[in-house]
Amino acid sequence: MEVPKDLTSYVRVLKLASTPSWEEFSQVALIAGAGIAFVGFVGFLIFAIMTFLPGGV
Template identity: 45%
Template sequence: MDLGVTLPSTNINEYIRVLKLARKPTREEFNMIAKVSMAGIGIIGSIGFVIYALLTELPKMF
């Protein structure tokens, strides 16, 4: 039975090529990534809290 799932490549040359292209981010790039990540976590957490609050408080009203 074919599930359409393929195994990751085991060709080590592909991994070496990616590592050669990678570089360490500058401090400015790192700070920007950190800020965006924290904002995303905060937004997702806020949405989750609002949904939780609505689902726990609305049933008490009725």
């Protein structure tokens, strides 16, 4: 691992990066929130199925 070479590539990426617009940020936040809610819902369904089935935990 060459530290100077890695640092220059990181600096180059940071220079190219820009702050997202409010529309872009809110769209990404909405999609991420929907994904988190979906995973939670699937987890709840698995919990409910395991609870109500005979021999469930």
